[in-house]
Amino acid sequence: MALIVQKYGGSSVGNPDRIKNVASRVAQYRARGDRLVVVVSAMSGVTDNLIKLAREIIPLSSEREMDMLLATGEQTTIALAAMALHALGVPAVSLTGAQAGIVTDGVHTKAKIRNITPKQVHAWLDSGHVVIVAGFQGQTPEGQITTLGRGGSDLTAIALAAALRADLCQIYTDVEGIYTADPRIVPGALKLDQITYDELLELAGAGAKVMQLRSVEFAKKFSVIFEVRSSLNDNPGTIVKEENKSMEDVVIRGVSLDKNQAKITLIGVPDRPGMASRVFKALADAAINVDMIVQNISHGAASPTTDLSFTVDKPDLLKSQKVIDGLKKDIGFRQVIPNEAIAKLSIVGVGMRSHSGVAARMFETLALEGINIDMISTSEIKVSVVLDLAKGEQAMRAVHAAFLKS
Amino acid sequence: MALIVQKYGGSSVGNPDRIKNVASRVAQYRARGDRLVVVVSAMSGVTDNLIKLAREIIPLSSEREMDMLLATGEQTTIALAAMALHALGVPAVSLTGAQAGIVTDGVHTKAKIRNITPKQVHAWLDSGHVVIVAGFQGQTPEGQITTLGRGGSDLTAIALAAALRADLCQIYTDVEGIYTADPRIVPGALKLDQITYDELLELAGAGAKVMQLRSVEFAKKFSVIFEVRSSLNDNPGTIVKEENKSMEDVVIRGVSLDKNQAKITLIGVPDRPGMASRVFKALADAAINVDMIVQNISHGAASPTTDLSFTVDKPDLLKSQKVIDGLKKDIGFRQVIPNEAIAKLSIVGVGMRSHSGVAARMFETLALEGINIDMISTSEIKVSVVLDLAKGEQAMRAVHAAFLKS
Numbered sequence A, B: 001m002a003l004i005v006q007k008y009g010g011s012s013v014g015n016p017d018r019i020k021n022v023a024s025r026v027a028q029y030r031a032r033g034d035r036l037v038v039v040v041s042a043m044s045g046v047t048d049n050l051i052k053l054a055r056e057i058i059p060l061s062s063e064r065e066m067d068m069l070l071a072t073g074e075q076t077t078i079a080l081a082a083m084a085l086h087a088l089g090v091p092a093v094s095l096t097g098a099q100a101g102i103v104t105d106g107v108h109t110k111a112k113i114r115n116i117t118p119k120q121v122h123a124w125l126d127s128g129h130v131v132i133v134a135g136f137q138g139q140t141p142e143g144q145i146t147t148l149g150r151g152g153s154d155l156t157a158i159a160l161a162a163a164l165r166a167d168l169c170q171i172y173t174d175v176e177g178i179y180t181a182d183p184r185i186v187p188g189a190l191k192l193d194q195i196t197y198d199e200l201l202e203l204a205g206a207g208a209k210v211m212q213l214r215s216v217e218f219a220k221k222f223s224v225i226f227e228v229r230s231s232l233n234d235n236p237g238t239i240v241k242e243e244n245k246s247m248e249d250v251v252i253r254g255v256s257l258d259k260n261q262a263k264i265t266l267i268g269v270p271d272r273p274g275m276a277s278r279v280f281k282a283l284a285d286a287a288i289n290v291d292m293i294v295q296n297i298s299h300g301a302a303s304p305t306t307d308l309s310f311t312v313d314k315p316d317l318l319k320s321q322k323v324i325d326g327l328k329k330d331i332g333f334r335q336v337i338p339n340e341a342i343a344k345l346s347i348v349g350v351g352m353r354s355h356s357g358v359a360a361r362m363f364e365t366l367a368l369e370g371i372n373i374d375m376i377s378t379s380e381i382k383v384s385v386v387l388d389l390a391k392g393e394q395a396m397r398a399v400h401a402a403f404l405k406s
Helices: A016-031 A047-057 A063-087 A118-125 A150-162 A196-207 A213-221 A246-251 A275-287 A313-329 A359-369 A389-404 B018-033 B046-057 B063-087 B119-126 B150-165 B197-205 B215-220 B245-250 B276-283 B314-325 B357-367 B389-404
Strands: A003-008 A035-040 A094-097 A102-104 A111-115 A130-134 A137-139 A145-147 A168-173 A195-197 A226-230 A240-242 A254-258 A262-268 A291-293 A306-313 A335-339 A342-348 A373-379 A382-388 B003-008 B035-040 B092-095 B103-104 B113-116 B130-134 B138-140 B145-147 B168-173 B194-196 B225-228 B238-241 B254-258 B261-270 B292-295 B307-313 B335-339 B342-347 B377-378 B383-390
Touching: A003 A016, A016 A035, A016 A063, A016 B046, A035 A063, A035 A118, A035 A150, A047 B018, A047 B063, A063 A094, A063 A137, A063 B046, A063 B063, A063 B092, A094 A118, A094 B063, A102 A150, A102 B194, A111 B103, A118 A130, A130 A150, A130 B138, A137 A150, A150 A168, A150 A213, A150 A226, A195 A196, A196 A213, A196 A240, A196 A254, A196 A342, A213 A306, A240 B138, A246 A306, A254 A389, A254 B342, A262 A275, A275 A306, A275 A313, A291 A373, A291 B292, A306 A313, A313 A335, A313 A382, A313 A389, A359 A382, A382 B261, B003 B018, B003 B150, B018 B035, B018 B063, B035 B063, B035 B119, B035 B150, B046 B063, B063 B092, B063 B130, B063 B138, B063 B261, B092 B119, B113 B150, B119 B145, B119 B150, B130 B150, B138 B150, B150 B168, B150 B215, B150 B225, B194 B197, B197 B215, B197 B238, B197 B254, B197 B307, B197 B342, B254 B389, B261 B276, B261 B314, B261 B342, B276 B292, B276 B307, B276 B314, B292 B377, B307 B314, B314 B335, B342 B389, B357 B383, B357 B389, B383 B389
Parallel strands: A003 A035, A003 A168, A035 A130, A094 A130, A102 A137, A168 A226, A195 A240, B003 B035, B003 B168, B035 B130, B092 B130, B103 B138, B168 B225, B194 B238
Antiparallel strands: A102 A111, A137 A145, A226 A240, A254 A342, A262 A306, A262 A335, A291 A306, A342 A382, A373 A382, B103 B113, B138 B145, B225 B238, B254 B342, B261 B307, B261 B335, B292 B307, B342 B383, B377 B383
């Protein structure tokens, strides 16, 4: 008899029929003898409607009141989900985030979970109920309602699984699991049976839209093993867990392509101490997130200069240029070259640490395809390159074939 | 600087524009220096939509889950109302019933308020905020969300006014106040400046749809003076309070007409002890609410029989007949005559106690109109008669003119 935490997102509970489907699945697990805690999101569309209502009243809402408003979305779903289980004859009870004992800090709209005291969850489980918990929400020690921000329902599920010492945490979604690459771009992409927290973090950070980083970070921190799987069928999904020996045998776990970046190059930056720090401090002050940074060796003996390139999120490009233009007089670089037509291709795998020549093989593959590499950056378990946007998908397919062909 | 509790119903907060209107009114009071607690209902239509969603899942919902679901309606309004005040530059904060300290028993969908510990309300008031409280809801001492049933938001407002020792409690609605009669039937009906709790209770019990009985009972029990007034203009409304000397000078406070009753007459009931109790016990067991009961003196010396008449709510007529038919063998009455075509006309006033001849004057007025009286029943401050439904409105106008013409 296992204790299982399941999480269903907004599209899985998007209408009464889908809520009934979720209830059927939960009832099946329960019939096997498992104890279940089910975390649900707001029905798809509901949160957007609430935001629209708020905007009709005031353009920029108080974050405390926004949380009060948005928390109703999940509260609606939990009640309906409990009713759907009742319709199948399964005892079930709904709990808000506050009732489930999810205590957060007071940073409204993006609160952090401080601790969980799931007294009511335990009591209802002990009396034989399926417990339905509202995802995405909690309350402060002072009793203020908070929400956890993007991906908050995943976080609720993983944090509850940790607090309850659940045997299993299942994140139900509309894909089959985590793939070696986006199947819409790489037809031969394979579903992974397992992946490490770090690999998933690097893939997500490199543009793969599977889960929010902080849910994965939380799972890693508290060693919560979880499974990402489809709510549309009974196929096993992908298990996310700590690295073990066998996982190092696979050199590359996945390939991701991020088309949402832009590159800025500063030509002729005087090669003096403090130049780079001035550039990136100014960007940080403007709340611009910089991803890759590459600086080449300097040229010219008398007053040496260097070229500095970095990437930012595409929507931040104009803002970044303004910031850089403001520094021109102070720093004295020669020219700024913005480039929106780039893509970032990354390969990720813990096996990289024990297999040499991975980066070289990636570069060779791209060379054989006649694709030029613009920037390179590496971490312990990732190699990323920036290349021409138009060649991004071709590059992804080639690299996937080189490392991951089945 | 007064502490005022205001309550706005579902149609007063039915869309973003109306919520903004409510905020403007609240802001005006605050500009005068008053401290404000504002109780709001769900936006009109929202509760019905939630009930519809629940019915798509299961025909008869668990009452606990229904409360969880319906409580989201008021929670949405409080957040939007707080935002609307922010838009006017007024500091405001929303509180759910639970956060406002409204503790109820555990009878879901019709919970009774046990006590109120408005710690958070006091704290927010003290820091200069308008406090918006979700009507209709509370929580049990164990932290379960409950709702108070029909008219629950009025009850929230009056109970909060009592707990906070508010200087004034204003119930905003879509009528100007309480009238001497329904103005749609009696064109000369007058708005009352004041009325006693008991008179309002008798009028409401006699079919005037102003407020739920239990809110008025609660106000009477805790001596909460409240005002019923319009949210559409700034006219003063009707003050509801304890009786005082001056209020006895008015003989009749109001006239009400209830067209929602039906009459059942049992002809030839054996005049033996226990007959009436058997009839009304059987009706009570079937959860049928009996209003007026009239039994005449008996006829026949050897085996005397009597006629027994009573009224029930019109929708209960068929069910009542079935119950009575089931008693025929046991009791042995001769005939049952149901009559749907009746109306109950009532006059109400505490002045009745010190003015004699009130009933006689009512009967005389009806006689002059050529209207026959079918049943009569009186209480200390009310006289009710049952008459032909077709003559009901004519009778109401005549009696109103006799007692209340301006």
